[in-house]
Amino acid sequence: MATLARTRAEHESRLGEQKQRAERAKSLIVLISSHLQQLGYSASADALAAESGVSTYQYEVADNIELLQVLQEYEEYYEMRFARRPRLVRKLGKYSEDVAGPAGALPKIGGRGSSRRASAVAAPSDEPDDGRGGGRRGRTRGEAVGKENAGAGPTRKDAAAEGGKGGGATDASGLAVSGVAHGKAAGAAVEEDPWENRVRKAGLPPTMAANAELRELAGWLQRDMIQRNPNVRWDDIAELGGVKRVLKESLVMPLRYPEYFTGLLKPWKGVLVYGPPGTGKTLLAKAVATECNTTFFNISASSIVSKWRGDSEKLVRVLFELARHYSPSTIFIDEIDALMGSRGDGEHEGSRRMKTELLVQMDGLLSSSEQVFLLAATNLPWELDMALLRRLEKRVYVPFPTATAREWMIRRLLPPERLQSSKNVQVIAERTEGYSGSDITLVCKEAAMRPLRRLLANIDDHPNPHGPPPQPGPITTDDIEAALNAVRPSVSGLVQRYADWEGEFGSE
Numbered sequence: 001m002a003t004l005a006r007t008r009a010e011h012e013s014r015l016g017e018q019k020q021r022a023e024r025a026k027s028l029i030v031l032i033s034s035h036l037q038q039l040g041y042s043a044s045a046d047a048l049a050a051e052s053g054v055s056t057y058q059y060e061v062a063d064n065i066e067l068l069q070v071l072q073e074y075e076e077y078y079e080m081r082f083a084r085r086p087r088l089v090r091k092l093g094k095y096s097e098d099v100a101g102p103a104g105a106l107p108k109i110g111g112r113g114s115s116r117r118a119s120a121v122a123a124p125s126d127e128p129d130d131g132r133g134g135g136r137r138g139r140t141r142g143e144a145v146g147k148e149n150a151g152a153g154p155t156r157k158d159a160a161a162e163g164g165k166g167g168g169a170t171d172a173s174g175l176a177v178s179g180v181a182h183g184k185a186a187g188a189a190v191e192e193d194p195w196e197n198r199v200r201k202a203g204l205p206p207t208m209a210a211n212a213e214l215r216e217l218a219g220w221l222q223r224d225m226i227q228r229n230p231n232v233r234w235d236d237i238a239e240l241g242g243v244k245r246v247l248k249e250s251l252v253m254p255l256r257y258p259e260y261f262t263g264l265l266k267p268w269k270g271v272l273v274y275g276p277p278g279t280g281k282t283l284l285a286k287a288v289a290t291e292c293n294t295t296f297f298n299i300s301a302s303s304i305v306s307k308w309r310g311d312s313e314k315l316v317r318v319l320f321e322l323a324r325h326y327s328p329s330t331i332f333i334d335e336i337d338a339l340m341g342s343r344g345d346g347e348h349e350g351s352r353r354m355k356t357e358l359l360v361q362m363d364g365l366l367s368s369s370e371q372v373f374l375l376a377a378t379n380l381p382w383e384l385d386m387a388l389l390r391r392l393e394k395r396v397y398v399p400f401p402t403a404t405a406r407e408w409m410i411r412r413l414l415p416p417e418r419l420q421s422s423k424n425v426q427v428i429a430e431r432t433e434g435y436s437g438s439d440i441t442l443v444c445k446e447a448a449m450r451p452l453r454r455l456l457a458n459i460d461d462h463p464n465p466h467g468p469p470p471q472p473g474p475i476t477t478d479d480i481e482a483a484l485n486a487v488r489p490s491v492s493g494l495v496q497r498y499a500d501w502e503g504e505f506g507s508e
């Protein structure tokens with residue numbers, strides 16, 4: 001009954017999402033039509049109405065809204081978040097000349113090549129490295145598509161949220177595919193992705209395909225937990241050289257050079273990264289996934305516990321079975337302490353069974369040569385079950401950032417042209433000892449927000465939509481001071497405890 005109720009609730013939520021998407025698509029057509037009309041392209045606007053089937057003449061754009069403004073606000077948001085302007089379109093080289101016709105001619109809407117063009121919207125910058133570390137590096141093996149899809153910034157949590165919203169699209173083979181193709185929902189470039197390809201081709205293991213309950217669990221994992229190339233490079237992560245080395249050695253190199261990792265050197269199957277919250281553990285997992293090009297299961301333990309409480313044992317079994325089926329695979333379990341805290345007397349029976357299942361599955365990995373790896377992250381390693389700890393053969397501490405790492409992060413977030421004085425970078429770096437990477441992001445965001453707040457307090461309520469938007473002033477020393485006072489480090493006082501635990505259980 002519980003399963004039925006859940007299925008019904010999910011179905012209703014999917015219908016709601018579909019309706020919202022259809023509404024959004026209609027609004028977009030009306031906005032584009034209005035924009036075309038403003039530019040005098042009324043024939044194109046008529047063609048758009050005819051081809052889309054939206055009776056644009058029945059709608060008007062609501063007050064204070066227009067396409068240019070929507071784009072402008074997106075640009076401002078992006079710049080505030082990622083400290084650089086988004087690149088909205090780019091040239092397609094020879095392809096563009098083939099399909100676009102003479103310079104200046106509007107492409108036929110819905111015609112050949114239009115989806116390629118639309119897909120380039122919101123592609124991240126591909127400028128060469130600008131010295132702030134945010135630029136693009138040359139593409140390497142395994143990096144094929146993610147640049148277009150992922151942008152430089154969105155986090156796993158963002159991506160998971162997108163996946164959650166993505167509904168339950170299934171392809172002809174009954175496979176849930178929308179989560180595998182996050183980029184599609186976002187309207188980003190859609191090209192063959194090696195992981196997606198692998199998942200599609202492999203379908204479901206026959207035992208799962210034949211069982212409705214297991215199919216449901218597999219569908220959720222495929223839809224919400226398999227992540228496309230997360231597009232985080234090692235160079236996007238400040239310092240942490242020792243941790244990167246261990247992760248490369250344990251999870252990346254064995255896949256690239258399996259011939260070296262045999263016998264005594266057979267690869268580690270379980271790696272634990274631990275340390276204070278916000279220090280980059282999830283980023284590191286994404287870098288592993290980007291580098292290895294494995295099928296990447298990005299699991300948040302708390303989402304398993306909250307969504308599949310009663311079925312979590314089965315879910316764990318299905319997870320590992322799918323990972324084997326789509327191997328090479330990396331299973332990243334974030335907040336593993338939520339799943340595998342120490343076992344106590346008052347523990348719920350279902351939870352006990354789920355933990356036992358995870359241990360059984362880990363044993364299966366450790367004793368096999370299958371290319372399936374478990375990467376687990378926790379903020380509180382001392383709360384982990386000892387039996388699990390023994391199976392996580394490599395344990396690596398992810399510490400708070402050093403002054404140099406902090407300075408590097410701040411330079412990326414607050415480029416010099418935003419600052420009244422470039423000395424402010426050092427001021428923040430010196431004053432943020434004991435802050436995590438995510439605390440530093442908050443400080444920089446708060447500092448950047450203050451000039452914008454001043455601007456918004458005095459802005460004209462009816463701006464000229466065609467004029468250049470007013471720009472916020474520079475971030476002043478007072479803004480930095482206020483931001484440092486407003487954002488305190490989210491964790492303090494545990495450094496010694498981490499050091500003690502590392503001394504006893506660490507294995508770097």
Ligand SMILES: Nc1ncnc2c1ncn2[C@@H]1O[C@H](COP(=O)(O)OP(=O)(O)OP(=O)(O)O)[C@@H](O)[C@H]1O
Binds near residue numbers: 409
């Ligand atoms: N070493 C780093 N280099 C660059 N950015 C970092 C680093 N550490 C943290 N950050 C910033 O902090 C944010 C949070 O990092 P992340 O989610 O990887 O931390 P976490 O250790 O997994 O946190 P939690 O334990 O709370 O899940 C990142 O998105 C990034 O902006």
